[in-house]
Amino acid sequence: MDMFVVRGGTPLQGRIRVSGAKNAALPIMAASIMADDAVTLRDVPDLVDVRTLASLLGTLGLLVERQDDQSLQLEVIDNSATVADYELVRRMRASICVLGPLLARRGRACVSLPGGCNIGDRPIDLHLKGLEALGADIRIERGYVMASAKRLRGNRVFLGGSFGSTVTGTCNVLAAAVLADGVTTIESAACEPEVVDFGNFLRSLGAKIDGLGTPFLRIEGVRRLGGTDHTIIPDRIEAATFLIAGAMTRGDVTVENCCPGHMSAILDKLKETGVEITEIEAGSGSTGATLRVRGPQSLKQAECSALPYPGLPTDVQAQFMALLSLADGISVVTDKVFPDRFMHVAELVRLGARIHREGPSAIINGVGRLSGACVMASDLRASAALVLAALAAEGDTVIRRIYHLDRGYEQIEQRLNSLGASIRRVEDCAENVPANLQLTQGVSVPAPHIAVAASVAKTAAPQER
Ligand code: EPZ
Secondary structure (H helix, E strand, C coil): CEEEEEECCCCCEEEEECCECHHHHHHHHHHHHHCCCCEEEECCCCCHHHHHHHHHHHHCCEEEEECCCCCEEEEECCCCCCEECHHHHCCCHHHHHHHHHHHHHHCEEEEECCCCECCECCCCHHHHHHHHHCCCEEEEECCEEEEECCCCECCEEECCEECECCHHHHHHHHHHHHCCECEEEEECCCCCHHHHHHHHHHHHHCCEEECCCCCEEEEECCCCCCCEEEECCECHHHHHHHHHHHHHCCCEEEEEEECHHHCHHHHHHHHHCCCEEEEEECCECCECEEEEEECCCCEECCEEEECCCCCECHHHHHHHHHHHCCEECEEEEEECCCCCCCCHHHHHHHCCCCEEEECCEEEEECCCCCECCEEECCCHHHHHHHHHHHHHCECEEEEECCHHHHHHCCCHHHHHHCCCCEEEEEECCHHHCCHHHCCCCCCCCCHHHHHHHHHHHHHCCCCCC
């Protein structure tokens, strides 16, 4: 298992390019199950999650090949498989995105229920409600969703839940509706740019969909889908992460391949905190715009509420919390999409942040500086927040369980180091923990205990929570 050793305090400078959006690429790869001809996907980031899904699609009869220009070639060579294996699905929740495409194209799907995760419960009741409305027979057996349908029939579907709509649920139901008989309307559909990109991908295969980007979708079923050559939209979450990195380190960073139109809430909130962002090049065709961020000498407090699109994305909530931990005054962060998505609070506190939970919110009392410590990542975006805090902190920080990061950020340390950061990926062992973070340094531990502490440090695996 690896860990990061980060030496903080350097203002980041230079240019960095945003990759294609993970949360668009994953459902789009899954929907390639429905394509009767070859599919080319461009600007697909090389992530652990992408590789996991490619493996799963391989077991479902697709040939998936990465080309050296960041593109993937996908082609269905066998339509008989309908079981998505638990061993692969348990590794990545987004595997649930094969449910709708399998049911639509092959009339049957057996997909392991996704496990929970550190950001809260991840139910799929809305997915199943939508598919049943289209005529699917759904049973839950031995931890699997068993879905079947001789022919899916168009219908009116309402996908609103207690926390708004569902991103992957909209993708699953939309995929099923595309090959259903007749017309389907989906009300309270998710409007996220990744869902729009997913719908545009289906349209490029021959689907008939209206209303993308609005809560009301209208789909006219077609008999078959062909192939396509589709470029994945830029990742607005990664763009936000890089902008916040420039802001927190008081740097001057140029972020290429952004879609400001997908980031209005993010840019608005950043400007509210005093971060200076300018669009220095407009986007054209398939390349995004270029934004320049300069970190202010001081940050202003703000109140952030993570909401469904076009609100502030829940996937940047942790990164904003890291930013606000250095802002003057009291800030409040609330997550109305995943109310329990606060595993990063305790770790930011270890870095010197002053944050405490108050019901559904986190109250942040801004501090003048953060200082390095040993911390532990808990999920993809919390890991990103810890990297940001470590880059701004004085001294060294060790971040353990960085496998979470590799799921959603491609070569993150190389790319940030190209901006002047100092991040080393090393084996997770006591010898690699910088001396100034060692237990026995500067801590008056009675002599007999030092040997014990050192031996414990050597043998103890990072405690799984
Ligand atoms: C997608 O997850 C993203 N993942 C998440 O990004 C993102 O945080 C989330 O959308 C919200 O934007 C992918 O696209 C692969 P939801 P998804 O269904 O689709 C509740 C990341 O870090 N809900 O939109 O699983 C649910 O509990 C990941 O990149 C139901 O109640 O999220 C949550 O409170 C993390 N019933 C809310 O809706 C359902 O059937 C939104 O969930 C489905 C969801």
